[in-house]
Amino acid sequence: MRLMVAEQQQQMKRLEQVQGWLSRVQHVQTKVRELTGERSGGFCSMNCLSSYKFGEKVVETLQDVQSLRNEGNFKEVAQARPLPENLVDEKALPPILVGLQDSTNQVWRCLMEEEVGILGLYGMGGVGKTTLLTLINNKFFDTPNDFDLVIWVVVSKDLQLKRIQDCIARKIGLFSRSWNSKSLLEKAEDIFKVMKRKKFVLLLDDIWEPVDLAQVGLLVPSATRASNKVVFTTLEFEIGGQMEAHKSFKVECLGYEDSWKLFEVKVGRDTLDSHPDIPELAKTVVKECGGLPLALITVGRAMASKKTPREWEHAIEVLSSSAFKFSSMEKKVHSSLKLSYDFLAQRCIEILSIVL
Template structure:
């Protein structure tokens, strides 16, 4: 007797095979339709990308930083644009092949199936990108301030030894507060600027370096705002707080940090506690430097070290004066150089006065001028 084989095929198996065959057939049958949809969805994705980019541009102009997930999404969209552009080009080649070989040619069926499958998957990927892009409620975040921010300023002239003295004093444990005093225009602000910027060039153990201009008529509320911009989030809501509330916030923030506080142009005694500044000492290892025209104010503030910023020597004064007057003006007439020296001596070694007058004389080419 011959052998008899029995094969059992369930309805589910047949349905599964049919579904699989139908799906594969759809890759080919819907290729033309899906290519059109692909172009449309790509345009929508580009429009959404442009919308997100505009939001990012606005935020970055406000000194905010785009979020990593937004940057990642933008990069994926750019990659998608390239891949879809390639698929659209491949589709054009497949259509041309169909025209030349006929729609039933085996090679055309294989290429249409492969392309159709890629197009269908790209449509799914683009739908995912569209969903992600629409869900961005925030595209950028506030950038925390740098521990040290560079302050624009001109180089010091003739103050190198004073700079070294101040820097050595900052490294002394028992010196927590330094008062820099001297005549107006002698270079105290320039010196303090260079000290601030030097923290960018050297290693140190401070968490934050803060610069605040106090001025002759101090506004403690403004001083508090400038300090809080370095240690907190100084928005309109915070600015509307009372001075006492601000002081408590500043105190809490600075008490947790090792800081350097630079207060420029002080004219009267300031109560640090009223502002919220913890008095620097050997325990918290913080430092405070201030500039003033009054040596007495250094004592009233309790400075551990008072350093006088002196006028320039005649050599430094004359070199600085010549730099700003210029060789053309000095060499234009034999009497000019002699008159220039007389004028330079009347500046009393004050860099600000020398620079101001030197610039004013730069255009004078005759003694009468």
């Protein structure tokens, strides 16, 4: 009964010596059934030698039973399940990283402060919050730390506590066939039993509303007890307050020099050098992107094949005119996407005209 409680309710793993004892018990039980079968099957030999041998078997089995009873008084029957060896899942990064090294170092130093348990990263869409969070995640590989595990969860607009619980369960070895049949409360209780003994970092990417960590099954880090850490990314600064973040870090757009480096890589020197007027036009395009990495990457890829000044002038017109249709946070993203869409539509028309 103790073993059943430990395994089913506490999600623990039986000790090897307990498993060995149970195997010996099973072996003795088989011997008892065989002996009982011999007696109940009408065995009553007048042969003294046979009766003597049967008696020896009974005495020997009784001695085994008594020995097992004496040895079966275990103080502990199970232990916590071992965590996976790879406590940090390394995540892929973009091939080109510009202007994030200083931010990564700042966030890391802030995260290591004792009084910081919950840290929010906020900024407009496409500014690089997920990339920054990825850099923090991967930094646990090559930087000494005393955490037991790092857990990454993509939350997105449709908040589902079940998804967060499932990610944690997979990381700590709780996920099984029976896991999905449990209620949110049962899952939270199972997670709490394991995680209360662990020092963890939880990385929540792209949250749109506050996440109730207690409902997930986690101890909520406080400013006085910040052994565990929670880092999240969000669009709105207000979410940090609702999550009771101990510190919030704004992810800023790139400066002009870093913007040009990123844009230059995406466009390619071959295109920039294809006409003497294009470099100057390209600088105007970069300024229109406002230092937003997503806009720089999207527009840079769209302009990689444009080798005439007129095409670049058209791009500037699209970027500047469409920007007025959107709010300050969205205009750079929308205008860059519109430019890419226009070029894609134009290319489709060209291909169709050739086919027809």
